[in-house]
Amino acid sequence: MSGATTVYLLMDADDAGRNWVRNAINALSGRVGELVVLHPATNGMGDDIADHLDSGHELDDMEAIPLTAFWAVAEEWPDLPMPLDSPNLPAFPVHLLGSLSPMVRAVSAPPISAPRSTRCCAGSARSTPC
DSSP states (O other): OTTOSEEEEEOOSSHHHHHHHHHHHHHHTTTSSEEEEEEOSSOSTTOOHHHHHHTTOOGGGSEEEOGGGGSOOGGGSSSOOOOTTOTTOOOOOGGGGGGGHHHHHHHHSOOOOOOOOOSOOTTOOOOSOO
16 A cells, blocks of 8 residues: 555444554555545444445445544553653754744744843942843
8 A cells, every 4th residue: 555645444433443543544654645534424333334335325425534533642652741841852853844944943042132231320329230
């Protein structure tokens, strides 16, 4: 399937079907142009493409499910996410953003602060900078 433009994954309506789709997504991501997950329009637990067609539905009646529905849930991650204010965050790979890289670098750079004057304000008894 490597190099295929679009691959349709027909999911059975049960845990085994969801696990199969998750494994197929992991195996095919980056190897094919687009992955589309389709679910039978029938509502029975364990229903598959045969149940869908046997009930009089057409292939076009299958329901698309976004790939985000198969992303790992929090308990499947190997370690906890780092807080955003952590001093040990790895550098963001800005170079992977292509033509957006210069803009992202400019927007994310620390602000340039104007040098502060070290002389006292005229007529002020303060010894702190103005």
